[in-house]
Amino acid sequence: xxxxxxxxxxxxxxxxxxxxxxxxxxxxxxxxxxxxxxxxxxxxxxxxxxxxxxxxxxxxxxxxxxxxxxxxxxxxxxxxxxxxxxx
Numbered sequence: 679x680x681x682x683x684x685x686x687x688x689x690x691x692x693x694x695x696x697x698x699x700x701x702x703x704x705x706x707x708x709x710x711x712x713x714x715x716x717x718x719x720x721x722x723x724x725x726x727x728x729x730x731x732x733x734x735x736x737x738x739x740x741x742x743x744x745x746x747x748x749x750x751x752x753x754x755x756x757x758x759x760x761x762x763x764x765x
Contacts, residue, residue: 683735
């Protein structure tokens with residue numbers, strides 16, 4: 679049962695990562711990030727980075743992979759937001 683919950687948790691984090699993709703695509707297509715809160719997405723990235731470290735130190739591959747996926751997807755929003763913020 680513990681392994682099933684761990685797997686579901688990891689899968690949930692992958693789904694979470696997917697939720698950032700529409701925002702990244704919208705910024706990329708419109709070349710505008712005027713309504714994107716960089717503080718919010720930057721904060722998400724910080725928390726995800728801490729989650730990556732925690733997953734690594736705890737030897738939890740589900741947490742580690744899920745957080746890496748979220749960090750990359752959210753990082754795309756943050757990076758594109760910084761790139762297109764002034765344009």
